[in-house]
Amino acid sequence: MSRSAPLGAPAEAQNVLAITPFRRLWISLSLSSLGDWLSLLALVSLAAIFTAESSTLVQYLAVTGVVAVKLAPSVLLSPLAGAVADRLDRRWTMVGGDVLRGLLYASIPVVGLLASGFALQWLLIASLLAEITALFWTPARDATIPSLVPKRMLGQANRLTLLATYGAAPVAALLFAVLASVSNLLGALVPSMANPEADVSLYLNALTFFVAAIVVAGLPLPKHTVSRDSLSPGRDANILSAVLAGRTAVGGGPLVRGVVTGLAATAAAGGLVLGAGRPHVEDLGAGNAGFGVLVAALFLGLGLGLVSGPRILKQFSRRRLLGLAAVLAALALLFTGAIADMVLSAVLVLLLGLGAGLAWVTGTSLIGVEVEEDQRDAAFALLHGTGRLAVLLGAVLAPLAAGFAGDHEIPLGGPITYDLHGSGLVLMAGGLVALVAAVVAYTQANREDPEAGPGLLPELFAALRGVTPGVEEEEEDSRITGAFIVIEGGEGAGKSTQVRELTVWLRDQGFEVVGTRQPGATKLGMRLRGILLDRENSHITDRAEVLLYTADKADHVEQEILPALRRGAVVISDRYVDSLLAYQGAGRSLAVDEIRTISSWATQGLVPDLTVLLDVRPEDGLSRLGGPADRIESESVDFHNRVRRGFRALAEEDPDRYLVLDAREPQERITREIQRRMRPLLPDPVDSSSEAVTGMIPVIRPE
Numbered sequence: 001m002s003r004s005a006p007l008g009a010p011a012e013a014q015n016v017l018a019i020t021p022f023r024r025l026w027i028s029l030s031l032s033s034l035g036d037w038l039s040l041l042a043l044v045s046l047a048a049i050f051t052a053e054s055s056t057l058v059q060y061l062a063v064t065g066v067v068a069v070k071l072a073p074s075v076l077l078s079p080l081a082g083a084v085a086d087r088l089d090r091r092w093t094m095v096g097g098d099v100l101r102g103l104l105y106a107s108i109p110v111v112g113l114l115a116s117g118f119a120l121q122w123l124l125i126a127s128l129l130a131e132i133t134a135l136f137w138t139p140a141r142d143a144t145i146p147s148l149v150p151k152r153m154l155g156q157a158n159r160l161t162l163l164a165t166y167g168a169a170p171v172a173a174l175l176f177a178v179l180a181s182v183s184n185l186l187g188a189l190v191p192s193m194a195n196p197e198a199d200v201s202l203y204l205n206a207l208t209f210f211v212a213a214i215v216v217a218g219l220p221l222p223k224h225t226v227s228r229d230s231l232s233p234g235r236d237a238n239i240l241s242a243v244l245a246g247r248t249a250v251g252g253g254p255l256v257r258g259v260v261t262g263l264a265a266t267a268a269a270g271g272l273v274l275g276a277g278r279p280h281v282e283d284l285g286a287g288n289a290g291f292g293v294l295v296a297a298l299f300l301g302l303g304l305g306l307v308s309g310p311r312i313l314k315q316f317s318r319r320r321l322l323g324l325a326a327v328l329a330a331l332a333l334l335f336t337g338a339i340a341d342m343v344l345s346a347v348l349v350l351l352l353g354l355g356a357g358l359a360w361v362t363g364t365s366l367i368g369v370e371v372e373e374d375q376r377d378a379a380f381a382l383l384h385g386t387g388r389l390a391v392l393l394g395a396v397l398a399p400l401a402a403g404f405a406g407d408h409e410i411p412l413g414g415p416i417t418y419d420l421h422g423s424g425l426v427l428m429a430g431g432l433v434a435l436v437a438a439v440v441a442y443t444q445a446n447r448e449d450p451e452a453g454p455g456l457l458p459e460l461f462a463a464l465r466g467v468t469p470g471v472e473e474e475e476e477d478s479r480i481t482g483a484f485i486v487i488e489g490g491e492g493a494g495k496s497t498q499v500r501e502l503t504v505w506l507r508d509q510g511f512e513v514v515g516t517r518q519p520g521a522t523k524l525g526m527r528l529r530g531i532l533l534d535r536e537n538s539h540i541t542d543r544a545e546v547l548l549y550t551a552d553k554a555d556h557v558e559q560e561i562l563p564a565l566r567r568g569a570v571v572i573s574d575r576y577v578d579s580l581l582a583y584q585g586a587g588r589s590l591a592v593d594e595i596r597t598i599s600s601w602a603t604q605g606l607v608p609d610l611t612v613l614l615d616v617r618p619e620d621g622l623s624r625l626g627g628p629a630d631r632i633e634s635e636s637v638d639f640h641n642r643v644r645r646g647f648r649a650l651a652e653e654d655p656d657r658y659l660v661l662d663a664r665e666p667q668e669r670i671t672r673e674i675q676r677r678m679r680p681l682l683p684d685p686v687d688s689s690s691e692a693v694t695g696m697i698p699v700i701r702p703e
């Protein structure tokens with residue numbers, strides 16, 4: 001049963017925004033994302049307006065066309081375009097892309113006014129060209145970010161970029177709804193003013209692109225050297241081949257099958273709302289304002305699900321949560337089609353988005369934790385590829401199927417009839433199919449759960465009470481849900497450097513991390529450290545030294561380490577009990593077993609999940625340290641050699657719990673090795689890939 005960890009501190013995000021070039025890029029990006037989402041709504045509405053005089057089927061086909069040209073290029077061609085974009089100058093790709101898209105979007109209402117017979121065709125052509133332009137613009141932007149922010153802030157920068165890209169969706173939808181309501185009001189007063197919201201939205205969109213072009217032109221970007229190899233599109237040349245490659249590589253275990261099925265169902269449900277939403281709200285008499293509200297509800301729900309997913313029902317099995325979230329999305333879709341009421345539709349679509357968001361964040365976390373590392377990339381490729389395809393198919397097929405289904409009046413006896421519209425029928429049918437897929441997902445994901453609890457309902461009730469089923473509440477409070485990692489080694493081995501690097505790395509992924517050290521992390525510890533390391537205190541006897549170091553450990557474990565581990569944090573400590581066994585046991589030639597007994601009592605038997613030993617020759621380690629040597633550092637080389645042998649003997653006793661690394665290796669390589677070994681030990685992560693949770697969201701990685 002996998003459980004979740006809290007997300008990282010938002011305060012860190014503010015630091016990235018203090019970097020002026022990044023802040024400028026981010027603001028312009030937020031603006032153009034807002035315009036882009038606004039234009040999606042405007043184009044769907046314009047397609048309906050341009051074909052208002054035609055048959056229902058033609059109206060539906062027009063909406064299908066808009067959704068297809070907006071979504072298909074990125075779904076089918078983005079990896080290939082990304083490879084080409086890498087050969088172009090980033091600044092001018094972005095500036096050119098912004099200007100071109102601005103002109104294209106502004107031209108749509110102009111052509112609508114000047115040549116109404118060609119309006120729909122131009123709308124489709126211009127949108128397609130704008131989307132193709134975006135294919136080159138997006139990778140140029142993604143590659144620009146790492147050159148504007150330091151590496152350690154890249155995680156926050158990427159999170160903010162995703163927020164700008166997808167957080168703009170509900171804002172744009174609400175703005176569109178407001179514009180539509182105002183124009184309805186004006187249209188009632190001045191009939192010639194009816195429906196200008198789509199045109200206004202497109203002009204606004206064009207304006208945001210022009211502003212973005214000016215901002216990017218002025219950014220201080222380093223010169224980009226073009227790689228010859230970059231034209232090779234690699235294994236993800238298109239979504240279909242990525243999906244097929246992923247399927248083969250992961251071999252289709254039940255967990256991956258369950259996650260992929262569940263996420264595809266929720267993605268298709270979202271796509272169906274985007275595609276059939278406009279005709280559906282028209283049938284409910286809500287028009288453009290209603291469509292704006294529906295899309296806003298979808299994205300708000302999605303955002304809520306993504307953010308609350310890692311925190312919700314922490315004691316509940318993630319495998320079960322995935323299935324239940326997909327069922328929620330499917331049922332919400334089913335009822336959206338069945339209930340002919342705008343307010344209820346908006347609430348149901350909000351629930352659909354919530355279910356989809358929960359399912360995505362839970363599914364991606366499950367893959368991150370439970371799939372073997374060598375299969376993880378393939379599993380994510382399969383997940384994202386399938387998700388994108390499902391959104392596209394849902395969005396494109398929905399209006400098409402609704403057009404063919406047509407509208408029906410079902411007599412319910414006497415004068416009462418039930419108006420069944422094509423769009424409602426498609427939403428209901430889609431909901432039913434999604435429900436079957438969600439149940440399959442639930443069954444598959446839970447088929448081989450090694451930590452299966454007592455059953456769905458007992459687990460759910462226990463989780464709602466905030467306890468783990470079968471665990472007494474008192475016991476629950478003292479349960480350790482975090483991970484305890486210790487970095488050990490001789491003087492100057494690079495321990496504190498690694499603690500620092502690992503802390504930043506984990507915080508970037510959203511873990512709560514406590515980076516700490518022995519001796520000296522608590523108030524008492526600091527005083528003990530002062531006494532123990534002061535060269536003046538040469539009179540301290542060996543046994544007293546053991547007890548002083550042990551007192552520090554007792555205080556540290558009780559006051560800092562155990563509370564953090566019970567909160568679910570990752571604790572990384574620079575030194576722990578092994579230092580006592582190596583320095584006081586091997587170094588001072590005291591009985592190691594006796595020291596082990598004392599320290600085990602003092603630390604309440606707390607053993608690290610992993611101990612990393614940075615092995616270093618004392619001469620090498622000591623030569624790295626600046627400043628005067630302290631009481632222990634100034635011991636003889638023989639003493640430090642005994643300590644080194646002591647550490648190595650401890651690692652040999654329990655090789656599964658140790659990672660021994662040569663401290664002469666470059667610092668970055670050591671960090672990577674530790675990260676690789678730590679991954680499976682971490683509490684349920686908010687995996688970096690969960691930033692790419694909607695399947696349409698690109699995963700942005702450091703260059």
Ligand SMILES: Nc1ncnc2c1ncn2[C@@H]1O[C@H](COP(=O)(O)OP(=O)(O)OP(=O)(O)O)[C@@H](O)[C@H]1O
Nearest residue numbers: 490491492493494495496497624663664665666667
């Ligand atoms: N892999 C490495 N290669 C070379 N130098 C390193 C490496 N890792 C750290 N250093 C450098 O060695 C010095 C000591 O590093 P650090 O303080 O991390 O060691 P430490 O093991 O915590 O030391 P101490 O025993 O005093 O606690 C620092 O100047 C650091 O930049």
Ligand SMILES: Cc1cn([C@H]2C[C@H](O)[C@@H](COP(=O)(O)O)O2)c(=O)[nH]c1=O
Nearest residue numbers: 518519549575576579580583584632633
């Ligand atoms: C925890 C612990 C530490 N020591 C020694 C090892 C070092 O010389 C100092 C700690 O300082 P540093 O900044 O980590 O190098 O104390 C020890 O002898 N026994 C212990 O249990």
